[in-house]
Amino acid sequence: MELTADDEKFRAEVRAWLHANLHGDFADVVGTGGPGHEHEALDRRREWERRLGEGGWTGLGWPQDKGGRNLSLARQVIFHEEYARAGAPGRLGHMSEQLVGPTLLAFGTPDQQRRFLPGILDGSVLWCQGYSEPGAGSDLAGVRTRAVRDGDRYVLDGQKVWTSLAHVADWCFVLARTSGTRHAGLSYLLVPMDQPGVTVRPIAQLTGTSEFNEVFFDGAVTAADNLVGEEGDGWRVAMATLAFERGVATLGQQVGFARELDAVVERARSNGALADPVLRARVVDAWIGLEVLRCTALRTLQSAGDGVPGLEGSISKLQWARWHRDLGELAVDVAGELVTDGPPYELTDAQRLFLYTRADTIYGGTDEVQRTIVAERLLGLPRERA
Amino acid sequence: MTDSMKDTEQREMRRSVAAFLDRHAPMTAVRAAMTSADGYDRALWRRAVDELGVTALLVPERLGGLGLTLSDAAVVVEEFGRRLVPGPVLTTLAATAYLAGCGTPEADEVLTSIAELGLSVSVAVNGGTNVVHGAAVDLLLVDTGDDVVVASDVVARHRVALDQTRNLADVEFSGGRRVGGAGLPGPLWTLLAAESAAAARTCLDLTVEYLKTREQFGRPIGSFQALKHRCADHLVAVEGAASTAWRATREPGEVPAALAKAVCTDVFFAVAADSVQLHGGIGFTWEHDAHLYLKRAKANQLLFGSSRALRDLVGTRVGL
Numbered sequence: 037m038e039l040t041a042d043d044e045k046f047r048a049e050v051r052a053w054l055h056a057n058l059h060g061d062f063a064d065v066v067g068t069g070g071p072g073h074e075h076e077a078l079d080r081r082r083e084w085e086r087r088l089g090e091g092g093w094t095g096l097g098w099p100q101d102k103g104g105r106n107l108s109l110a111r112q113v114i115f116h117e118e119y120a121r122a123g124a125p126g127r128l129g130h131m132s133e134q135l136v137g138p139t140l141l142a143f144g145t146p147d148q149q150r151r152f153l154p155g156i157l158d159g160s161v162l163w164c165q166g167y168s169e170p171g172a173g174s175d176l177a178g179v180r181t182r183a184v185r186d187g188d189r190y191v192l193d194g195q196k197v198w199t200s201l202a203h204v205a206d207w208c209f210v211l212a213r214t215s216g217t218r219h220a221g222l223s224y225l226l227v228p229m230d231q232p233g234v235t236v237r238p239i240a241q242l243t244g245t246s247e248f249n250e251v252f253f254d255g256a257v258t259a260a261d262n263l264v265g266e267e268g269d270g271w272r273v274a275m276a277t278l279a280f281e282r283g284v285a286t287l288g289q290q291v292g293f294a295r296e297l298d299a300v301v302e303r304a305r306s307n308g309a310l311a312d313p314v315l316r317a318r319v320v321d322a323w324i325g326l327e328v329l330r331c332t333a334l335r336t337l338q339s340a341g342d343g344v345p346g347l348e349g350s351i352s353k354l355q356w357a358r359w360h361r362d363l364g365e366l367a368v369d370v371a372g373e374l375v376t377d378g379p380p381y382e383l384t385d386a387q388r389l390f391l392y393t394r395a396d397t398i399y400g401g402t403d404e405v406q407r408t409i410v411a412e413r414l415l416g417l418p419r420e421r422a
Numbered sequence: 423m424t425d426s427m428k429d430t431e432q433r434e435m436r437r438s439v440a441a442f443l444d445r446h447a448p449m450t451a452v453r454a455a456m457t458s459a460d461g462y463d464r465a466l467w468r469r470a471v472d473e474l475g476v477t478a479l480l481v482p483e484r485l486g487g488l489g490l491t492l493s494d495a496a497v498v499v500e501e502f503g504r505r506l507v508p509g510p511v512l513t514t515l516a517a518t519a520y521l522a523g524c525g526t527p528e529a530d531e532v533l534t535s536i537a538e539l540g541l542s543v544s545v546a547v548n549g550g551t552n553v554v555h556g557a558a559v560d561l562l563l564v565d566t567g568d569d570v571v572v573a574s575d576v577v578a579r580h581r582v583a584l585d586q587t588r589n590l591a592d593v594e595f596s597g598g599r600r601v602g603g604a605g606l607p608g609p610l611w612t613l614l615a616a617e618s619a620a621a622a623r624t625c626l627d628l629t630v631e632y633l634k635t636r637e638q639f640g641r642p643i644g645s646f647q648a649l650k651h652r653c654a655d656h657l658v659a660v661e662g663a664a665s666t667a668w669r670a671t672r673e674p675g676e677v678p679a680a681l682a683k684a685v686c687t688d689v690f691f692a693v694a695a696d697s698v699q700l701h702g703g704i705g706f707t708w709e710h711d712a713h714l715y716l717k718r719a720k721a722n723q724l725l726f727g728s729s730r731a732l733r734d735l736v737g738t739r740v741g742l
Contacts, residue, residue, distance in 0.1 A: 301742065310742065317730075320737035324681055331665035338425060354658045410657055411650035415630045418645040 054122040069126020071392040085159030116288020132163040164205035183212035192253040202249040222270035226262040244381035357396040364393035439501040461589030462508035471540035480518040481537040493671035496616035503617030504624035510542040517543040519609035524602030556591030571598030585721035611683035618690035619664040663689040684732040694719035
């Protein structure tokens, strides 16, 4: 990616803004949020979302007439890199800005865009994603949550699961069944969370903490004009959203990876693990692996232009998830820590990385589902079922 | 030149090299060449010099060359490599890339003759063994560690290589003329990386085609998840590898080059080895081309410094 002098000026501007805010009003949120820390400082991070909006750091790639800044891909990458480098908090607005926002830009009516985009851009409204269900994980088309049209509204009954940030979100974008079976008959609905028909329950994870939730819809309602796309066209809309998710593996994410790797290297150096030829080889391979991720991201950006992220997203997901999970194993092997930091179950950084990265190859489409996508759609191999 | 202009130009170049090789170097010709006395088709080499300008490609314009870049050279190497075409194209391009960066009158003089006379070049970087096509080239560059010399009075002994598509020789020489300092391995590693990533992709594509057509249990075996998921993993690895080669051709340097060489050749080997397995019995025959990829992949992994040694070098250079 070729950066111009103006791009570098932009980088300086981003850096200065982040520095001023993260050393000023928001010094207390540095390093909060993200995997293993998602439960931290929720109120302050909500305020941080608003501050980002005020600063004009949301909707960077969105069109100007929708309130975005229409910045080049290079500048969006620069922002994400600097954001990660500054240790800025894990975004509560990730699903708002990266998932539902782009979906509304692509499929929303002008009225929906007017009603929902401003709240996403100014950071005042947070969203969560209601796709997976106990009986519909990898086989998402098996969604059973029902939405029944009742005059000018829909009434929802059913259960969603693995819903990150459902306990703080104001709205949920829900894939629900309005008719039929399988892919046909699914609809994409925007549902307010603050109502009697919605119950959120945290899920205790193998990490001992809770970042995901179950969401129960029990006669929950939403206005009929909160349907995105046509009734029954939800599968297409939802897949587009997933493609956005699979495509967001950015160079910014890799800045975070580099920080984690640095910590592993430092540990290996200080405790002598680096002197062990086998562990050193794994550390070197991890370093090389991150370079592979970086080169791939640069090459993809260079060749893709500003297009909608698509199938390359599956390749990228498989690539980084596996690398990151391996890093987690390496971290705990290097540290050799068998005991936690204490009760109730306070993990060390290495242990946290080890345990949290087990989720990387599962969420956002398991590795197995991604492999099938890559094999069938990119390599053209025949489907298993006739 | 902007990136997109460069991309368009390279796509055009790739098309013409591919058309050239489709016409002059089908697999039957590759097999004939690999067991010939020279180990490659000299007539094809001559055509590549005349029609593709392989000896002039990286020679600066002021010395009568085309003055193109390593990423352009990679395009040529990739197309030869994915078809396993034997010959001194890769070593000649790596040598001219190195010489073009020397800036010495001696290097300029050698470059001028290479471009003008269409000389084939090989390189010796591990003493006098495993010199690619060493018994059948016009010129030999020897890396002595600190310096690179053009060897004189070369005596080469042809060996039968494991990878018959890339002949090897033992060489002895009695003297030489210094042309420049260290730095010969960089372009060698980079081009071998580019070749390996491209050959890995072709090998994977051939395997995928087979899995689409071979039927067992009443359906194409490529529909079975156990096989298709392996192909998906290979594609992910190949894309990553190709990206390291892509970077190494654009950011020349010891670390990107060594890293790309290790990653690309390891991935090529994994793909080629699995290709034999995924082809089943037919993959174990002499008649099928799978073994040619397997052998080229293993040779690439070991040639000019093994993958493990280069990974180690990368680690050392970045302070690990």
